[in-house]
Amino acid sequence: MGEFELLEKIRERLGTAGPRVVLGSGDDAAVTVPGGATATSVDAVVDGVHFRRDRATLPQIGHKALATALSDLAAMGAEPGEAYVVLGVPPDLDEAGCLELLDGMLELAATTGTTLAGGDVSRAPVLTVATTVVGHAATPRDFVTRTGARPGDVLAVTGELGGAAAGLLLLEQSREWSLDPPIGGQSDQAAADALTARQLKPLPRIAAGRALAKAGATAMIDLSDGLGGDARHLAAASGVSLRIDAAALPLAAGVAEVAEAAGLDPLVLAASGGEDYELLVALHPERLERAVAAVGDAGATLTPIGEVLDGEGVEVRRPGGEPLKATGFDQLG
Numbered sequence: 001m002g003e004f005e006l007l008e009k010i011r012e013r014l015g016t017a018g019p020r021v022v023l024g025s026g027d028d029a030a031v032t033v034p035g036g037a038t039a040t041s042v043d044a045v046v047d048g049v050h051f052r053r054d055r056a057t058l059p060q061i062g063h064k065a066l067a068t069a070l071s072d073l074a075a076m077g078a079e080p081g082e083a084y085v086v087l088g089v090p091p092d093l094d095e096a097g098c099l100e101l102l103d104g105m106l107e108l109a110a111t112t113g114t115t116l117a118g119g120d121v122s123r124a125p126v127l128t129v130a131t132t133v134v135g136h137a138a139t140p141r142d143f144v145t146r147t148g149a150r151p152g153d154v155l156a157v158t159g160e161l162g163g164a165a166a167g168l169l170l171l172e173q174s175r176e177w178s179l180d181p182p183i184g185g186q187s188d189q190a191a192a193d194a195l196t197a198r199q200l201k202p203l204p205r206i207a208a209g210r211a212l213a214k215a216g217a218t219a220m221i222d223l224s225d226g227l228g229g230d231a232r233h234l235a236a237a238s239g240v241s242l243r244i245d246a247a248a249l250p251l252a253a254g255v256a257e258v259a260e261a262a263g264l265d266p267l268v269l270a271a272s273g274g275e276d277y278e279l280l281v282a283l284h285p286e287r288l289e290r291a292v293a294a295v296g297d298a299g300a301t302l303t304p305i306g307e308v309l310d311g312e313g314v315e316v317r318r319p320g321g322e323p324l325k326a327t328g329f330d331q332l333g
Contacts, residue, residue, distance in 0.1 A: 006095050006121060013102060018115035020081055020136070032082060032117070037140040041072035044130040047090070051200075053127060055171045058097055060200045062104030065129035068224065070112060070204040071277040075222040077144040077213025078135025080206060082117040083109065085131050088124025101129070112206055142213060146237035149219035149282035155242060155306035156288065158208050158279045158295060161227060162259075162266065163252030165273020167199030169262050191254045198252065202277040207298035212281050215291040219282040226274040228326025231314045234280060241311035244326075246271060247319040248305045271316055271326035282308050 020032045045065045047053055053061070066083060073080055085105065089098060098121075109116055114133070137143050170192050205222070212220060221234045227244070235242045246267045259266040281302075283291050288304065295302040316324040 006098055009095070009099060013099065013106060014116050015106070015110075017117065018081060018113070021115050021117050032134075034081065034134070034136055036136055036138045037143065038081070039073060039076045039078045039135040039137070039143055040132065041069055041135075042130065042132045043069035043072065044128065046128050047126040052171075056200050057104075058100035059104030059107070061127070061129070062101035062106075063108050063201050065101075065131050066105045066108050066114070066133075067202045067204050067277065069131040069133040070108075070114065070206060071202070071222040071224060073133055073135035074205045074209035074277075075144070075220050075279055076135060076137075077142065077209045077217065077220065078137055079210065080112050080114040080133065081136045082115050082134045083131055084117060084133075085119035085129065087119065087121045088126070088128030088130075089121060090124055090127050093127060112204070144209075144213045144217045144220040144281075146219050146221050146234045149234060149238035149240050149242075149308045151240060151308055151310045152285070153218055153282040153308040154285050154288050154304050155231075155244065155308060156281050156283060156291070156302050156304045157223070157227070157250065158205050158212075158281070158300045158302055159276070160250045160252035160255075160301075161223070161276050161278060162249075162255035162270030162273055163195050163198035164202065164275035164277075165199075165226075165269050166252065166255045166258040167195035167197070168273075168275075169258055169264075170196055171199060191257075195252065195254050195258065199275060202275060204277055205279050205298075205300060208295045208300040208302075209279055211294035211298040212279065212283075212291055212302075215283070215294045216287040217281045217283055217291070221280050223276045223278045223280055224274055226327065227271045227276075227280065228314065228316065229272075229274070230280060231326075234282070235312065235314050238282070238308075239312070241309045242306060242314045243309055244271075244306035244314065244316045246316050246324045248303065250301070250303045250305075267318065267324055268326065271324060
């Protein structure tokens with residue numbers, strides 16, 4: 001496999017560039033005319049850390065690499081624009097495999113309106129994909145940051161929690177588990193497939209993030225490292241404390257059964273397990289109803305789970321009032 005031959009085949013797959021891209025892949029740099037304001041984020045996925053090649057297909061790995069980066073734009077309420085990808089190719093991955101991975105990225109790029117505008121390839125000890133994404137808004141004020149939560153705001157979360165962590169447990173199991181009773185009336189296999197999909201092919205909440213920004217979100221963060229850890233980031237950035245009701249957490253179907261089969265507390269799994277890529281948002285109470293409707297129109301749900309208070313830190317309480325220890329994933333921990 002030659003570098004330049006691979007790059008040419010990649011370019012052949014990229015298709016038509018978005019309206020802001022004047023010059024895409026093929027020159028020394030991409031040229032864009034964005035207009036308004038831009039938000040830029042960088043993310044990376046590494047074999048053995050964020051995925052395992054014996055558990056995920058190459059298209060799934062490509063999808064996840066782009067999805068994790070786009071989730072940061074979702075948390076800003078941004079419109080996706082361009083993505084730039086650096087592919088670290090291990091010795092046992094051939095040209096066909098590289099293109100399979102790219103196809104997974106291109107499928108998600110097409111559904112989110114993202115242009116793959118450039119990047120690079122290099123040899124690497126293990127498969128590594130580093131993705132830079134650029135999002136857009138009319139003005140800087142249209143982006144939602146982590147810093148705007150105020151005492152009295154309502155805390156809410158999109159979608160469901162714990163699915164990715166439960167899916168990872170299923171992928172890591174060394175034996176077949178029998179989930180009794182079957183999850184949600186489905187067969188064990190259908191339930192397992194839904195949970196593992198949350199781990200292998202996460203969907204960034206782009207439409208929901210933009211809807212929340214328009215509905216008046218005061219602060220927002222995506223749940224990549226787990227509710228417990230990411231909530232602390234939002235609290236620290238805003239200079240407030242957060243109180244979360246664990247009983248209100250919207251658990252994905254099957255999380256309770258998988259957690260119990262593994263000897264774990266479902267609420268701890270939902271609050272600590274990462275990679276759900278849902279959005280944690282703070283809103284003025286008077287804007288909650290509007291936000292719920294807007295997120296519903298965007299194809300998701302929005303569930304109130306707590307409140308913003310004076311002080312610092314995050315408190316997660318069980319149904320009986322006792323504290324629940326909710327940690328998060330630490331990349332270097």
